[in-house]
Amino acid sequence: MIGILVIITISWLLLYLIEKQHILALGFFPIGKRLKQFLFGFLITGILCVLVQCLESYLTSSTWILNKDITARIILKSFWWDFKSVMSEELIFRGAVLYILIQKIGSRKSILISAIAFGIYHWFSYGVLGNVMAMILVFIGTGLMGYAWAWAFSKTKSIMLPLGLHLGWNFIHNTLFSKGPLGELVLISKGGIELTDWASLLNFTSGLVMAPIFVIIYVRFFVKEETETKTKFINL
Secondary structure, three states: OHHHHHHHHHHHHHHHHHHOEOHHHHOOOOHHHHHHHHHHHHHHHHHHHHHHHHHHHHHHOEEEEEOOOOOHHHHHHHHHHHHHHHHHHHHHHOOHHHHHHHHHHOHHHHHHHHHHHHHHHHHHHOOOOOOHHHHHHHHHHHHHHHHHHHHHHHHHOOOHHHHHHHHHHHHHHHHHOOOOOOOOOOEEEEEOOOOOHHHHHHHHHHHHHHHHHHHHHHHHHHOOOOOOOOOEOOOO
């Protein structure tokens, strides 16, 4: 939590020094509207993640069983971990820096820069630096998602929709399907076969390419372009 507070403080300073804005420029209000965007984003990527995992289970002939040791406390703790991780990344990649870039060089270039930075960042967070093929695959998948989320920020003038989109995917992937760094949580995969040829390719593209493309399509056609409301500091 201290890390998030530090990022918020730095973001606030950047917004004030460069654009004479404060942290509310990242679009936290009106609360009702932003909460709806957050929840809708969470639902969209959450469903996408479930579909991807169901496809993988079908292709590998594996099954999911409920972890007998799971508790509500463990789920809440995992959700809090996911939230802190996602919030930190959103503030860095879809926060003050992206806001400032959009003001200075426009949306298209800024969104592309944000997506590239997000893809490169995951070389380090995934620990694939030096493995060329893994670097390419990680860059494609996370870069496309980063593009979708940055575009959502640009269109809504708010961090809340990309936050929901990001958290929906991470929570379902990490906590519900136990695919994250926290180990076995709600559901545990059992059995299955190793995929080869077309099945392996289909499974790979569904999560790494098709899911981000669906999010991009959603942002392109169903997210309304909003007009920014400036919130300048007033000197008293």
